[in-house]
Amino acid sequence: MPEGHTVHRVARQFRRDFVGRPLAVSSPQGRFAQGAALLDGRRLTGSRAVGKQLFLDFDGGLVLRVHLGLYGAWDLFGQISPLTEGMAALGSMGAPRLRRAGRMGGGERERAAADGGSGADEPFPPPPVGQGRGRLATDASVADLRGPTACEVLDPESAAAAVARLGLDPATEEDLDAAGAEVARRLTRRAVPIGQLLMDQSVMAGIGNIYRAEMLFRARLDPWTPGRQVPVEVARGLWDDWAVLLADGIRTGVILTREDLDEAGRARALGDRSEQHWVYGRAGLPCRVCGTPVVVEDMAGRKLYRCPACQR
Numbered sequence: 001m002p003e004g005h006t007v008h009r010v011a012r013q014f015r016r017d018f019v020g021r022p023l024a025v026s027s028p029q030g031r032f033a034q035g036a037a038l039l040d041g042r043r044l045t046g047s048r049a050v051g052k053q054l055f056l057d058f059d060g061g062l063v064l065r066v067h068l069g070l071y072g073a074w075d076l077f078g079q080i081s082p083l084t085e086g087m088a089a090l091g092s093m094g095a096p097r098l099r100r101a102g103r104m105g106g107g108e109r110e111r112a113a114a115d116g117g118s119g120a121d122e123p124f125p126p127p128p129v130g131q132g133r134g135r136l137a138t139d140a141s142v143a144d145l146r147g148p149t150a151c152e153v154l155d156p157e158s159a160a161a162a163v164a165r166l167g168l169d170p171a172t173e174e175d176l177d178a179a180g181a182e183v184a185r186r187l188t189r190r191a192v193p194i195g196q197l198l199m200d201q202s203v204m205a206g207i208g209n210i211y212r213a214e215m216l217f218r219a220r221l222d223p224w225t226p227g228r229q230v231p232v233e234v235a236r237g238l239w240d241d242w243a244v245l246l247a248d249g250i251r252t253g254v255i256l257t258r259e260d261l262d263e264a265g266r267a268r269a270l271g272d273r274s275e276q277h278w279v280y281g282r283a284g285l286p287c288r289v290c291g292t293p294v295v296v297e298d299m300a301g302r303k304l305y306r307c308p309a310c311q312r
């Protein structure tokens with residue numbers, strides 16, 4: 001599932017290439033036809049992410065709320081700006097269409113030469129790929145939405161209510177200290193395991209399975225510890241760590257959590273998924289700190305990776 005950093009990057013991509021322009025909005029597949037008709041022809045005025053949800057603001061106050069869920073993604077065509085200096089513009093953000101091992105992290109795909117937009121052979125706009133839920137297009141850029149969990153048009157009040165239901169997100173909070181105190185309170189008042197509370201989008205918003213496992217390892221915290229047994233300063237530390245990791249993920253597009261790497265090691269790890277994580281996806285492999293095999297367990301239906309020796 002796309003985690004918070006990816007959705008913030010999607011929001012940024014819309015700010016770069018779509019905000020300020022009138023959009024042609026349609027639903028190639030038809031399931032979003034009514035919503036598309038409400039938005040078609042309106043100017044996009046803003047683009048923001050909170051946690052794993054994207055909110056696109058249109059003239060007249062209407063808001064498009066999109067949650068990619070496990071399988072959703074945006075495919076981008078035409079004039080698309082690179083999000084990271086020195087790297088190619090992206091062709092896709094979100095869940096990959098096919099399972100593939102590549103240098104990109106968090107389900108991003110660089111543009112193939114064929115969808116570069118400058119190629120004279122390709123028609124523009126391109127025909128929708130597969131059964132797209134929605135298409136948002138300027139006269140130069142196209143974003144196709146496929147497979148989202150949620151795609152709906154809201155009035156300003158409903159949009160504000162949707163944001164209010166979400167937990168705190170360090171990339172959107174203005175007062176990080178106050179937000180951290182609130183998060184520490186929410187993490188330490190319940191008996192639910194801390195590993196589950198980190199995934200609860202009404203506590204902190206944007207953390208998915210990879211960030212969860214990695215944050216708990218970085219804190220050397222047993223994921224099964226009941227929240228109310230976690231010291232307040234440790235809970236507060238989780239928020240501070242999330243703020244650092246999220247900012248880095250938004251910048252690079254990659255979930256790279258290893259603080260033990262020097263500059264060269266970090267540069268290598270950005271291009272090699274097997275070097276990016278402490279425990280996530282490493283079941284049976286030796287812990288990078290103590291050598292104990294990393295274990296994978298089920299927690300509330302999701303895989304949880306941890307080192308049984310370091311995280312006690």
Ligand SMILES: [Zn+2]
Nearest residue numbers: 287290307310
């Ligand atoms: Zn260990």
